[in-house]
Amino acid sequence: MTEITRTDLTSARELIAFRIGAQEFCVDIMSVREIRGWTPATALPQSPGFVRGVVNLRGAVLPIVDLAARLGFAPAEPTARHVIIVAQIETRVVGLLVDAVSDILTVTDDLIQAAPDVASDMVKTFVRGVLAIDRRMISLIALDHLLPAVEREAA
């Protein structure tokens, strides 16, 4: 249950840690393109509540995912102090709305524990593992499923 995930014991990687409410999360720095301040988004109709809308990222249209709402917390009420983590998910570039960026961590894979089995769908879907650092618990987020699935054209 607390089995350590071993992919490559010698590999060190960097993670960006951020806060949502009182909890801490992190994502692999390799998928992060930049970090920006919050700017008001243009709402998208017919979209799930966790999609805040779209903003202009140097000429490209960037969807903003409210990570709090996505992870099952109360939706964020963004202020100028909120932060958007611009991340690459496969071919798409997405903005993740979080409260604040807290840290950059260098960890080896053996420090990443499997997520505790709390049987929550949210955890199963998005949390790849947890790290215990300075008595903090930081959840490692997998980005793959953050966006709603691409709708298939009904043929």
Added chain:
Amino acid sequence: MDPMAAIKQTFFQECEEQLAELEAGLLAIQDGGYDGETVNAVFRAVHSIKGGAGAFSLDDLVHFAHVFETALDHVRSGRLAPSHEVLGTMLRAADALADLVRAARDDGSVDAGRCDALADALRALDPDAAQADEEADGDDGEIIDFQPVPLDQSIFDDDLATGSVPSQSLFLIRFKPKPVLYAKANEAAVLLRELAGLGEMTVACDSSALPLLSELDPEGGYLSWSIELKTEQDEAAVREIFEFVEWDCDLEIERQIGEAPGEPDVAALIEKMQAAVEAELSALGPTPIPVSEAEPAVIDFAKAREKKSLQSAGDQGAQRADPALAGAAAQTTIRVDLDRVDRLINLVGELVINQAMLAQRVQEAGLARASGVASGLDELEQLTREIQDSVMAIRAQPVKSVFQRMPRLVREVGAMTGKLVRLVTEGEKTEVDKTVIERLADPLTHMIRNAIDHGLETPEARLAAGKPEEGLVHLSAAHRSGRIVIEVSDDGAGINRARVKALAIGKGLIPADAALTDDEIDNLIFLPGFSTAQTISDISGRGVGMDVVRRSIQALGGRISITSRPGHGSTFTMSLPLTLAVLDGMVVTVAEQTLVVPLTAIVETLQPKVADVHGFGGGARVIAIREHFTPLIDVGRELAYRQGDADPLSCVALLVECEGGFRSALLVDAILGQRQVVIKSLEANYRHVQGIAAATILGDGRVALILDVDAVVASSRADASFEQLLATAG
């Protein structure tokens, strides 16, 4: 890349062009609108394919092209009349030739039986078939035996045949050029030099025929030579030297048995000979032009080119020195990597957005319209727009590339359905953005299939109806009010409205008692779920119905509709934007959101009055526009920006027209203005959003969504009772 591989690639590209030319030419001949040059062009196309194929040892292709070329030559020489049957065979042969080209290109295979049968059919066209067979067999061998040979540097070495040679022969050659030899720019001296390359040679020049200077004919030939050549080469090699001049000289070549004369000094001989020739030439007048006189012409030429073409940026000196450049300067087009053009288009898009942002900042800063800054901005806007138009024009292409695929489709579908079809195309040169062209082929293919399969009657039915046996499918393209309009019409039976309506009722798409106009019935074929196996044969079908065609056209910001006259045929009309990069739109606000409505959809804008708006049960509302009741669609509610209904009196209505001519009024809060916007994809980073066509970035740097008018109208109609709305929409 290996240079031969690169040339092979060029060859296949060129083949595609020639195949298109071939088909177009054959069709023109079929239509009677042709002249000798058309026949020549057709012949040339096949001839060039054969020539290139020979160079790459593509034997199947060479064979077929040769048989084809022979048949075409009969037409060219007037021995074979281009009858309907002859052209039918040739068009099918053109298709087979295309298949052979592609098989050779992709290392694929072709239906050999079909090609052989067509080759036989082509041979059978020969007015004198037996003779043609012989000719074909004779020529084939000669054409195929070519293999590109890497050049051996040794052939340039002048000191060739030296060293010990076991079997040498002695040739006695008498060579007396006629004047005409020189008129064709052959040179006795050059021939003698080549001859000397074969072995050891002694030359005696006989100038006894040289007249007095006053009697010299400038074009005359007065010198003759006696040559003794000791060589290991055979007589054929010696004769080959004189191959080009044998008609233009007196030539005797005798092979001597016995001892060759002693050691000659070839270089000295040539020198002597050259001197003799030059003496003749300098005495005579027309001499090759000295280089110094040719020089100014080069510069003039380069200057003239500079004005005409884009690429003469290099300096003129370099142009003369570099053969590649000199060759390029003679052309007026350049090839550019598409990525570069796309990058340029993206950058211009950014420029347009930036210009708009700047304009807005200036306005916000409260600068007067008449200020220098404002007028400078106006000029900038004008320039930006011109740059954008010019850049878009780079990517514009004639629709020909798509249209020229259709004749083959028509032949195939015609053959499958047993219908006789003639395709007439018009407006092939109409230009549209490359991205639009690429996405045009599928819907067009489907519409043409549909026109033949469902539109046209069988030959028997046509004759019975008093029509010509051969059905007509007309395909046209034209620019109309900033869009491209493509029409596919047939002269078939038209839509069977009773059947279409019965089918729609049977499928529950409309209520049994729906009162529909003829136009509305015709356009039922675009409803999702209308097309099924029962109405769509294998040919039109491929599992998609007209609703998919409509959706793919809508996805391009286009519209499609059909009009039909019973007994006279149907016309599909689709209109598409000229580009997928920019759009003219009306910027509006709806529930505090800024939206862009494509200008092409908007018929007019109006201010609703209280007396004009009527509730219509089930939450639907209509608005009376010049005594015509039109469905009123609250965009804010449709997009779920707000729950309750907007008050029409504080709003603006946009009268829009969707495909099929249905009109609706879209209720928005306010109109901010009209402007050109750069289209940005939502799908690139997110996904398609129902009711939204795309996004753009406005002057304030924020994203605004572009409304998909057709989708919003369609979804509102789905919400409301269809029957009620139709009753009022008519």
Added chain:
Amino acid sequence: MNKTVLTVDDSRTMRDMLMLALSDAGYRVVQAEDGLHGLEVLQGETPDVIVTDINMPRMDGFGFIEGVRGDERHRAIPILVLTTESDAEKKDRARRAGATGWIVKPFDPVKLVAAIRRVAA
């Protein structure tokens, strides 16, 4: 200085092949797409040899040869006719128009260069 060859052929493939064979052999190559274009190019170039196709749009090889021979400045330039049409009639017509020699397509690069050497001073 390298000798210059003007190639006149409507086929891009053939022009490319000639370019490859001739530039490999050390010639400088200037290209034209048909007879008319060839005459245009001659306004600014004085090649040592011309290699021309016969069957071309706008102006065919015969017309081109007559054009070259009719021009004082170019009448002395040797012209080789490049054609698959090896029959005597075409060759004879080209000769009568003033062609210096001919090369039968598909050409062998070695024979091509040999033919050029047989006419180029």
